[in-house]
Amino acid sequence: MRILGIESSCDETGIAIYDSERGLEAHTLYSQIELHLEYGGVVPELASRDHVRKTVPLIKQLLAESGLTLADLDGIAYTAGPGLIGALLVGAGIGRSLAWSLGIPAVAVHHMEGHLLAPMLEAEAPAFPFVALLASGGHTMLVQVEGIGQYQLLGETVDDAAGEAFDKTAKLLGLGYPGGPAIAKIAEQGTPGRFRFPRPMTNRPGLEFSFSGLKTFAVNTLAESAGDDQSKADIALAFEVAVAETMAIKCRRALEQTGLKRLVLAGGVSANRRLRQRLAVLAAERGAKLYYPRAEFCTDNGAMIAYAGCARLMAGQSEGLVIQARARWPLEQLSAVT
């Protein structure tokens, strides 16, 4: 079964083709390619959330580059939530109606399910069940994954996402965007132990996260320091250590609580080396194994949507003749695929 996947829940327009026999056949992000004129790539600088003008040309180009046509598709999967309603409706509208016009089934995919299943696109995919830490600019959550559609939210951020904390702290330190790599770079010159940031919400039980306080702590620490480059490097290091340590504490609790031995790290923040190293140490201590998808499938992409949609369509699930998107959509409401 060959599935076209469409992701348009926030900033990125991502398109992919996944085949249940051949695996991932093609995938692309609007922001990373040059769209050719013949496919409608006429506007050089489209606004980041202008999915309307990006999606159809991107689908056409990806099919052409893969030597495929619309007739080769057996189903269409699109992100139907959670996310920006205006952005979601574009993918849902195009995906649902294109499937209808082709006489093939369509399936509405939950964006976070896509992320949770992204490691399944790798050669060394984790077996179920596992614990997943999803940390990106927009999300920070721990999820127990028993199987496709069987998710239990163990905890999430009550305010800022981890990636957002990186971006804002970087901005406060006068660094560039995205904040993660910028902070990691100057943190290499940092003096260990000069500053100590709090580990938010670790001194009480639970798997909730809170990162907005770290930003304020960075502001105040910077104001009290000389504000020189060394102080900034020291603050960056202390911040990075605090985030990695906080996540390690929560992941350890999640593994203890669930008794599971597989930990998946996903989302853009998983590119952070200090975090990866810290979680690798944790996994080793607990006799567990750490998995992460390749970097391009950690951030928003169409491949994970095509994969998740393929699993659901293969199980006979599909969306009725309705174009529906949901800004809010609890993970627990998904139906299991058995």
Next chain:
Amino acid sequence: MVLLSVRDDMAMRALGARLAGACLPGAIIYLVGELGAGKSTLARGFLRALGHEGSVRSPTYTLVEPYELPAGQIYHLDLYRLADPEELEFLGLRDWLTDNAILLVEWPQRGAGVLPAADVIVTIAYDGTARHVTVMAVSEKGRQIAVALAE
């Protein structure tokens, strides 16, 4: 215009709650201040006071977080990541502008020209670890809110 000194997080949330108590349906409130000034903290107090019980997630990445509360529909916006005010159209701004919906807007400068005018502008300035807050009315509705807030 109302001038206030806010000592810490808790006081900022309390101010948000007071503002919620004084707020009127359909009000558009701009929240202005640097990163870490406490805009989201004030919004948190505002939403809690109107009956929201769950967590108040940052709208920085989602750009908008909608809330359906007994007091009505509230949209918490953060336009920090907006590259162009016209993007507000892609986000569905027109659907939010009903007679009764309250808009709390962080980084309203990024939406200039497309975002509707404010009724109230709340400005938060640093003073060490404390904050100076100015609540300025810029419409008749805003004036009523400011008067209620000062009481």
